[in-house]
Amino acid sequence: MKVVLLNSTYEISKAVSSIIIEQITQKPDSVLGFATGSSPVETYKRIIEAYENGEVSLKDITTFNLDEYCGLPHENENSYYYFMKDNLFGKTDVDYNKVHFLSGTTGDIDKECQVYRDDIEKAGGIDIQLLGVGTNGHIGFNEPSESFTDGPFKVKLAESTIKANSRFFEDGQVPEYALTMGIGDIMKAKKILLIATGASKTHAVKQMIEGEVTPHCPASILQNHPDATIFIDNESAALLDKKNF
Ligand code: F6R
Numbered sequence: 001m002k003v004v005l006l007n008s009t010y011e012i013s014k015a016v017s018s019i020i021i022e023q024i025t026q027k028p029d030s031v032l033g034f035a036t037g038s039s040p041v042e043t044y045k046r047i048i049e050a051y052e053n054g055e056v057s058l059k060d061i062t063t064f065n066l067d068e069y070c071g072l073p074h075e076n077e078n079s080y081y082y083f084m085k086d087n088l089f090g091k092t093d094v095d096y097n098k099v100h101f102l103s104g105t106t107g108d109i110d111k112e113c114q115v116y117r118d119d120i121e122k123a124g125g126i127d128i129q130l131l132g133v134g135t136n137g138h139i140g141f142n143e144p145s146e147s148f149t150d151g152p153f154k155v156k157l158a159e160s161t162i163k164a165n166s167r168f169f170e171d172g173q174v175p176e177y178a179l180t181m182g183i184g185d186i187m188k189a190k191k192i193l194l195i196a197t198g199a200s201k202t203h204a205v206k207q208m209i210e211g212e213v214t215p216h217c218p219a220s221i222l223q224n225h226p227d228a229t230i231f232i233d234n235e236s237a238a239l240l241d242k243k244n245f
Pocket of ligand 1: 034035036037038039040066067131132133134135138139140141
C-alpha cells in the first residue's frame with residue numbers, strides 16, 4: 001500500500017485526476033470503477049475541466065459504480081446514478097451504454113449481483129477503482145463485519161453510515177439497504193486509488209494504514225493489494241505514527 005500525503009483536497013484532486021486521465025489517454029477504452037460521496041467530487045471536477053479543455057475524451061470508457069441504494073430509481077436525486085450524472089457523466093461525453101450500475105430497484109437481487117460480476121469480468125476487469133472510505137472503515141458499502149465479502153450483495157447499512165450520509169438527504173431519510181460490490185470485486189481491480197480527507201476520517205485512516213488487516217476495518221484489506229494508493233491530507237493523517245511518505 002502506498003500512501004500520499006498532500007496539503008489540500010485540490011492537490012489530491014489534481015494528483016488523482018492526472019492518474020485517471022493518463023490511464024484513459026494510454027487506453028481510451030479503459031474500465032473505470034467509480035465512487036460517489038464527497039471524496040471524489042473535486043477529482044471529477046478536474047476530469048471535467050480536462051474534458052472541456054480537449055485534453056481527454058471519456059466516450060470509449062466503460063464504468064462500474066461501487067454501489068446503489070435500494071429502492072431509489074435512477075431519476076431519484078439521491079440515487080448514486082443521479083449523483084454520477086450530475087457530478088461527472090452528464091458533463092462529459094461518457095457513453096451511457098457503457099455505464100454500469102447495480103440497480104436499486106431490481107426484483108431479482110441475486111441475478112442482478114451475478115450479472116454485475118459477470119459484466120465486470122466480460123469487460124476485462126477494472127483498470128482503476130476509485131474509492132472513498134467511511135468513518136467506520138467501509139469501502140463501497142462493505143460495512144465492518146466478521147468476514148470479508150466477495151461478490152456484489154445486498155447490505156444493511158450501518159447506523160454510522162446512515163447518520164453520515166443523511167447530510168445528502170433533504171428529509172434525512174437514508175435507505176436502510178444498498179447493493180454494493182464486494183471486497184473480492186474491489187481487490188480484483190488492477191489499480192486502486194482511495195481518497196480520505198478531513199478530520200472525520202482520522203480513525204479510519206489510522207486503522208486502514210497502520211492497523212491489522214481485519215474485516216472490522218474493511219479498508220485495511222487494501223494493505224494486501226499490489227497497487228493501492230491512499231491519498232490523505234494533514235487532517236485525516238492526524239493519528240498516524242508515521243508522517244513521512
Ligand atoms: C460511495 C461509497 C462509500 C463512500 C464513503 C465515503 O460510493 O462507496 O464507501 O466512499 O462512504 O463517503 P464520503 O466521500 O462522502 O466521505
